[in-house]
Structure formats: C-alpha cells, structure tokens
Amino acid sequence: MTRLALLLGVCSLLLTACGRAWDAVNRDALRDDVAHVLSVDPAKSSMRCGMVDATRSGYCLLPADASQVSAWSRDLGLDARTASQEDVGSVPPLASEGPVGCLDPGIYGPIDGLPAYWIGGRPNALGLSGGGQFEYLLLLFDEAASQACVQVSYAYG
Numbered sequence: 027m028t029r030l031a032l033l034l035g036v037c038s039l040l041l042t043a044c045g046r047a048w049d050a051v052n053r054d055a056l057r058d059d060v061a062h063v064l065s066v067d068p069a070k071s072s073m074r075c076g077m078v079d080a081t082r083s084g085y086c087l088l089p090a091d092a093s094q095v096s097a098w099s100r101d102l103g104l105d106a107r108t109a110s111q112e113d114v115g116s117v118p119p120l121a122s123e124g125p126v127g128c129l130d131p132g133i134y135g136p137i138d139g140l141p142a143y144w145i146g147g148r149p150n151a152l153g154l155s156g157g158g159q160f161e162y163l164l165l166l167f168d169e170a171a172s173q174a175c176v177q178v179s180y181a182y183g
Contacts, residue, residue, distance in 0.1 A: 054075075056075045056076075056077060056084040056086065056178075057073050057075040057086060059154050059155075059158075059160070059178075060073070060075065060084075060086045060176055060178060061073065062154060062155050063102070063151070063152055063154070063160065063163065063178075064098055064176070065101070066088070071088050071089065072088065072089060073086050073087070073088040074086065074087045074088075075087075076127075076133075078126045078127045078177075079126070081179070082161075082179050082180040082182075083126070083127060083177065083178065083179040083180075084127065084177070084178060084179075084180075085127035085128050085133065085134075085175055085176065085177040085178075086175070086176045087133070087134065087173060087174070087175050088173070088174055088176070089172055089173060089174075090167060090172065090173060090174035091169075091172055092167075092169055094174075095141070095143070095165065095167045095174060098143070098165060099143045099165070101151070102145060102149075102151045102152070102163065103145060103149065103151055104143035104144060104145050104163070104165060105143065105144045105145065106141065106142070106143055107141075107142045107143070107144060108139060108140070108141065108142060109137040109138060109139070109140045109141070109142035109166055110137075110138050110139075111125075111129070111137065111138055112138075116142060117129060117137075117142060117144075117164060118144070118146065127175075127177045128164060128166050128175035128176070128177040129177075133175070134166065134168075134175045135168070135171075137166055140166050140167060140168055141166070141167045141169075142164065142165065142166050142167075143164070143165040143167075144162070144163070144164055144165075145162065145163050146161065146162035146163075147161075147162070148160075148161055148181050152178070158180060158181065159180075159181045160178040160179060160180060160181060161178075161179045161180065161181040161182075162178065162179055163176060163177070163178050164176070164177045164178075
C-alpha cells in the first residue's frame with residue numbers, strides 16, 4: 027500500500043506541474059485570441075488569462091461595462107441567459123467540466139444570477155486570426171465589479 031500511495035503522490039505532482047507548464051506556455055496566446063474575437067487591444071486592457079488545467083479550455087478576466095458586453099453579445103451573436111450552477115443549461119457544456127475557469131468561485135466569484143452569454147458549435151464568429159477556432163464562448167458579466175469573465179475552448183482540427 028505504501029508503494030501505491032507513493033506512486034499516486036508522484037503522479038499527482040507530475041499532473042500539477044504539467045498543468046502549470048501548459049498554462050505558462052499558452053496563456054499569452056489565449057489572451058491574444060480572446061482579444062481578437064472581442065476586438066479588444068490586450069495592451070490597453072488589463073486582461074488576465076489562464077488555461078484550465080492541461081485542457082484546450084481557458085478563461086480571461088477583463089474590465090467591462092454594460093455597453094461593451096451588449097456590443098460583444100450583438101457582434102458575436104451570443105445567446106443571453108442568467109447563470110446558475112444549479113441549472114446546467116445556463117452554462118453548457120461547462121457544467122460537465124466542473125467549477126473551473128469562470129465557474130471557479132476562487133477565480134471569478136459566485137456566478138449565480140449574473141448575466142451570461144453563450145455561443146457554441148464552432149461558429150464563424152469565433153474564428154481566430156491564425157486559422158484556428160474556438161468551440162464555444164461563455165461570457166459572464168458582473169456589472170457591480172465592472173468585470174467580465176470569458177471562457178473558451180479551442181476546437182480540434
């Protein structure tokens with residue numbers, strides 16, 4: 027049993043290190059790609075981004091006001107809803123990933139009741155300058171904090 031516990035501990039450390047390395051390598055590209063989709067200059071915005079563990083998903087926190095969020099929703103064809111951890115339909119398919127990225131209270135805070143905007147299925151609006159594409163985009167908006175959280179996942183192929 028001691029060997030198994032040691033092996034599991036080593037595997038856990040390796041996975042944690044892998045996730046941190048993945049984040050360090052990819053968060054700047056993620057910031058640039060999200061900025062491209064939102065038509066935001068990342069040099070003029072205090073965007074903070076991170077990858078979700080060692081996955082193709084990531085999130086960015088950025089300052090925003092109601093008019094910006096409305097423009098992004100209109101320009102990208104986002105579907106408006108109210109976020110709820112209890113109603114998985116309000117944050118699809120992120121609920122299956124668990125409380126990560128924008129849904130992690132330690133990253134963005136509580137989301138229940140916040141305005142949420144969604145688009146999925148690799149829409150043209152989520153095309154990237156390098157030829158790639160996001161599979162989905164979830165935008166949560168906390169008007170009181172003047173902050174948005176955008177979560178995306180890079181599409182395969």
